[in-house]
Amino acid sequence: MSVRHLFPLFRRELASYFLGPMAFLVLLAFQGIAWFNFWDLLERLDRNRATVSGLRDPLNFYLSGSVPFWIALMIALPALTMRLISEENRSGTIETLLTVPITEGEVVISKWLAGVVMYIVMLMPFIIYLPFLYVQGKFHFDIGPFISLSIGMLSLGLMFVAIGLFFSSLTRNQIVAAIWTFLTFFLFIFLTEAAYGYALAKQERWAELMQFLSVLNQVHAFAIGQLDLRILSVHFSICALMLFLTIKVVEWRRA
């Protein structure tokens, strides 16, 4: 696969996000949620209760324990990835794109990279508060767990965007792509957590497997400062598999 055309294609995709109002509206919505989360965090911290370990530190739940954040992510990410290929399929621009001497791999990877950058930008409103809390608020929290959380959220984003891109390649209808992506995220985020809770209550043997697969548990582990290489490996594997399948689907459509 050639990468000569990757950067121009990536720039084109990224620009297409910001040339419309959609990305800004999503960012403003995430800013609102981030503000609410931070307000909630300050409330928790202000209760002045000393924790006896990092496990119950309110900072560890800043992202991983925020229901509004996860719901917003489950809606915003499908909304951002749904149009990446299905819109080109519907309008027929994919045909034009593929007649120029570029490979399907370049098209898919550039769209995926643009989606990942957009995902990172969406998380920025949550990060902007923390330096203020550390410096201005003189709240010298442990930075280590934030590094592991950042790495974990990035690997999760790589996987989620690849999944969204795959569903976008399967259909010409953006809404169908968004619904399939949403359902997959719902499975990863909430159903695995519910299954874990059920298995734990019933003391089933597969509780450990569900705990490992549950995205909420994974992110919580990252947030308390545990960087599990197995989780990263699974995220990267799913991401690679999804990108491969997406390339194959685009190749198949071209044929």
Added chain:
Amino acid sequence: MTSILELVGRTEMMILGLAVSLFLAFYWLVRGAPIGQSAPAEPSEAPSTGFRDRAAAFAVLGLILVLAGAYVAVAYGIPWSLLPFGVGYALIFRTISKYSSYRHVSPSLRRTVEFAQTSLRFTLLAGLLLIVNIFAFKYGGNPIDFTHDEAFTLSTLSSGRMQKLERTLHMTLVLGRDESARRSRDRVRQLADLYKRENPSKIEIKELAAFNPNQAADLDDIMKRNPDLMMSRGDAVVLEYGEGASAGRSVIPVVDLLQLATPGAPTAEGRLATAFRGEDAITSTVARFIEGKRTIVGFTSGHGEPSLDQVDPREMGLGLWKSRLASLGAVATDLNLVKEGVPAEVSLVVIVWPKAAFSESELEHLKKYLASGKPMIVVTNAQNLGGLQGLLAMHNITFDAGRILDPEWNAARQMDQIVTPPITIPEHPIIAALGKQSFLFPVASPLSVIGSAPLRQGESKPQVNPAIIAAPFLRTSPRSWSETKEGSYQFDAGVDAKGPLVVGMAAMERVEAINGAKPKPRLVVFSSPYMALNTTLRNDPANMDLLMNAVEWLKGKEESLGVAPKVHTAVLFTADPSLRTKLHLVPTIISVVLIVGFGVLLYLARRA
């Protein structure tokens, strides 16, 4: 009939069935028609139907063999998988190389070549991902710990111990109703998980809730096996090494594991440190299981010593130390030397704060005990020696006059409640594992090594035991001094000895430096009668670690020296309403302005 069903039900048969089904399905897809039906007609210049069918069969068979190779690699090992992998990839490569030239004349051969190319890419990617995952799961089982206080890292001591387990270690967390134990429940669970990760096949973790009626039978069973559980308040960790009558068993009350690392309330900077010594307790207990014997520690009595049975942390007893010894598998017992000598099964004698003097016969018993090569701990000061001077002198240790005062390193601003400054370079194994901790030594006297001080005029050379080496391991701060005048709190140059002063000293037998022989530990002296009491241990839990490390060192087991407790420093957030508002608004406004500003700028640029 049954044997046929058994044959069909075997995993290998099911895999074979799956492989045949996959072959038929893919063959249909590539050929354009299932087996038994004629393939769609192709242009006259295309190769014959038999040629095309063979090509499709080779491509599909190649993929099936590669998939079978992956299964064999996982189920039976990589060497067995080499043959199916080799044949499978050979078929795929042959399909690509041989039939590519026909792809423009035959639609089905074009399909076959594309199928082979996709198979090749897919299996290579899947193989790569499989290898990455195998490595991650095999070598990345222990997550990387990003926390400052290393909350998710076991010491190498604990890790090594868990690797050496020969029997199954059952770790049961019994949940009670005590509120203080509940606070540390998360940490205990997390610790149990860390142990499990070290040796998953040999460690089993279970939770039982005392208030859950569904688990009443299990709870009853575990209580029958471990009667000490009934005495424990709140949560407890029950450790059982092996099964049946030969199993090692111990109950560790969780409430004893978590204490304030620094006495008092949070500091002015809004920090409160808590120490969690769960790892030390569990690892030491497991060590005792592996050793398979219990240590008996005899505490002398009859001279006004504090009571071993006093467990109230507000009272001046030795119950907390006794409880800690018990949780680590040692038995603390009263020792009355009036009638008889030290029993043979006692492997360590401890003398704490004797207010009355030992009789001659008692001292003879103690000397006889020491002559047998067994060790001793003495915890007292110069004012409460109980006639032990001769015994200490045998080990080249003596108490100097006075009580130590320290205007800077003290607790509750009382100059005689001295606190030892953290040791940056630990020189002795007793303190090596305790990190940079401070220890509380109320009303202490200075210790010195006999023969180490320069002789004054008219003084005769003191008698030194050449077979013993005495080594100081704990000192006070340079600002401290030994106050010899009663009621005075002023340093008198030339009269009072200036700090740093020794408050902890260890004596060991001198050995020839041949054959790698190590000096044998004989005696440890702490120069504060209060440092081992419940009241002190409650205020400074580090003293407990110091005492336990002294016990382990004297037992000659340096590898058993305690694991330093995990100290978590909670940062408390203190902000006035004005600061809180600023923290809310400033980042929000900056962020909104950036988003809106960038959007408007882009809109204007596009319009232009």
